[in-house]
Amino acid sequence: MKGISSKSKFLLWLLCLSVSISLTSETTVHAFSGQVIQRGAVGDDVIELQARLQNIGFFNGKIDGVYGWGTYWALRNFQKDFGLPVDGLAGLKTRTKLVNASNFNGKFVHEQIAKGNDFTYYGNVPIEKQVKPKKKTNAGGAAKAPAKQAAKGGGAKTTPTATAANVPGGYSQNDIQLMANAVYGEARGEPYIGQVAVAAVILNRIESPSFPNTISGVIFEPRAFTAVADGQIWLTPNEGAKEAVIDAINGWDPTGEAQYYFNPDTATSGWIWGRPQIKKIGKHIFCK
Incomplete structure (x- = not known):
């Protein structure tokens, strides 16, 4: 049986390399787009940014896809703790570090946003325990706020809810x-x-x-x-x-x-x- 020629070996090597590159691209394409994310940005990249920051405890605001001050300070704190330039800009180095440090279940996050649910995405907490169904509204369209006791000792006490x-x-x-x-x-x-x-x-x-x-x-x-x-x-x-x-x-x-x-x-x-x-x-x- 004849051995594989040098040309065949080279072609086989090229084939393996192309498959490797293809697989690598497929595993990274879902982690952000190529844009630098900064304050004022909106959209899916911001949703992923907020969710990943919340997943590791840096962001406590609403995951809404709007890069406001809460997201800005959360990202700066992440950058500082992870030895990155602190500028509030999610460039390639910051995004790469964040992807490696966090988890992002895009299907879950986008599904909750689409349903209008009140939800969080903290790490080490089962996601099914982090979802609250959308609150029902009254005829005027606003969520009904519970009554708060006007004075101590007057009538039955109702527990105030922070809303x-x-x-x-x-x-x-x-x-x-x-x-x-x-x-x-x-x-x-x-x-x-x-x-x-x-x-x-x-x-x-x-x-x-x-x-x-x-x-x-x-x-x-x-x-x-x-x-x-x-x-x-x-x-x-x-x-x-x-x-x-x-x-x-x-x-x-x-x-x-x-x-x-x-x-x-x-x-x-x-x-x-x-x-x-x-x-x-x-x-x-x-x-x-």
Whole structure:
């Protein structure tokens, strides 16, 4: 039996190479298009960007395909943590790093958006547990907001629900939920006023030019909150944490406009001790 000629070997090598390239292209074509994704962009690339960032805990907003400030700060925090240039632009290097670090079930995400469902896409949580069917609306087209008890001791108590319909200032349901997660993770052992105080600090930072101007931007700013660093922000908050957030949004600031706080029993940073102190609430000292 004659051996394979050099020409045949070369042709066989070319065939294998072309198949390899074809398979590689097929596995990567579904991860973003070739465009640089930046603030103001809309569409499928932004949906994938938001979903992947949420999958690994950087984005807590609504996956809606609109690149706003929440997506911008989430991407910057991702870039910083993964050693990339921090510019809020999802170029090739950033997209490649994100694809390697996250999971994206495009069919699930696009299906939920098409159905109008309220959903999330966090990692390590079964996706079937992250979907809430679209809320029914009344005749006027707006979701019915539950009544809140007007005064303590008057009539049967109804549990207030944090919704965009009954909170001022245009805060979204995602904003309320994220703040409740932060309050619960940071201060669930504190008295109620101490939980309101933590929520107030978050809001005070949004109003300051020294901090990001969104809820997610403030909470996920690197090294800003212990609960983010140790993962306790993903604990399920109780109703008390949600009520504390609503009270803070409605104007209750027991801290005296503090932008920082710390536990003197556990603080290791000398810097925080140098901040002008306002008052102590529970175990936390609140500072300017």
